[in-house]
Amino acid sequence: MAKVYFRYAAMNAGKSTQLLQVRHNYHERHQRTLLLKPELDDRDGVGLIRPRIGGLEVRVDALVQPGTDLRALVEADMKTSGRLDCILIDEAQFLSPQQVRQLCDVADFQDIPVMAYGLRADFRGELFPGSAALMALADAIEELKTICWCGRKATVNARIQDGHVQYEGPQILIGGNEAYTALCRKHWRLDQPVPPGARFD
Numbered sequence: 186m187a188k189v190y191f192r193y194a195a196m197n198a199g200k201s202t203q204l205l206q207v208r209h210n211y212h213e214r215h216q217r218t219l220l221l222k223p224e225l226d227d228r229d230g231v232g233l234i235r236p237r238i239g240g241l242e243v244r245v246d247a248l249v250q251p252g253t254d255l256r257a258l259v260e261a262d263m264k265t266s267g268r269l270d271c272i273l274i275d276e277a278q279f280l281s282p283q284q285v286r287q288l289c290d291v292a293d294f295q296d297i298p299v300m301a302y303g304l305r306a307d308f309r310g311e312l313f314p315g316s317a318a319l320m321a322l323a324d325a326i327e328e329l330k331t332i333c334w335c336g337r338k339a340t341v342n343a344r345i346q347d348g349h350v351q352y353e354g355p356q357i358l359i360g361g362n363e364a365y366t367a368l369c370r371k372h373w374r375l376d377q378p379v380p381p382g383a384r385f386d
């Protein structure tokens with residue numbers, strides 16, 4: 186029986202790099218994948234996945250709109266292009282809970298494994314809806330670790346503006362001048378995005 190995997194992290198943990206490696210491994214075995222990404226994340230340009238360290242950018246097979254029925258999307262793709270061996274999702278935190286349930290259906294009824302990569306929590310320390318649904322429903326949940334500047338595990342994807350940690354605001358901000366950095370819970374609470382004496386840039 187195919188499984189739903191959720192691999193989550195704070196930012197900068199190499200999620201995209203690992204996703205592209207998994208995709209490469211399938212292709213090397215002449216198996217077919219479907220690479221999906223919610224459209225609202227425009228960090229890398231629409232429809233592109235670019236690993237932070239090295240590697241070439243890859244174009245996704247389909248952009249997922251908030252209302253996209255993923256089970257229908259997968260069925261339509263198989264009708265035109267044949268059997269699928271794996272569904273890969275980047276930035277899975279932006280999926281709706283309903284889309285996560287559709288992906289579970291793809292695993293359970295089409296018997297295709299689903300690997301979703303995303304952030305656990307937003308800059309306020311709250312679960313993204315897509316991540317909450319994946320935490321609840323995925324068969325396998327795996328953490329990709331990244332560290333704060335202090336060396337502790339980073340758990341928060343902190344939003345930084347004018348050198349300071351932001352604690353309030355909309356969950357998704359597109360086109361603003363804010364930046365994000367992975368911090369441990371303590372340095373997030375203390376508003377210390379960089380070591381004492383250093384400057385955030």
Ligand SMILES: [Zn+2]
Nearest residue numbers: 333335369372
């Ligand atoms: Zn820290």
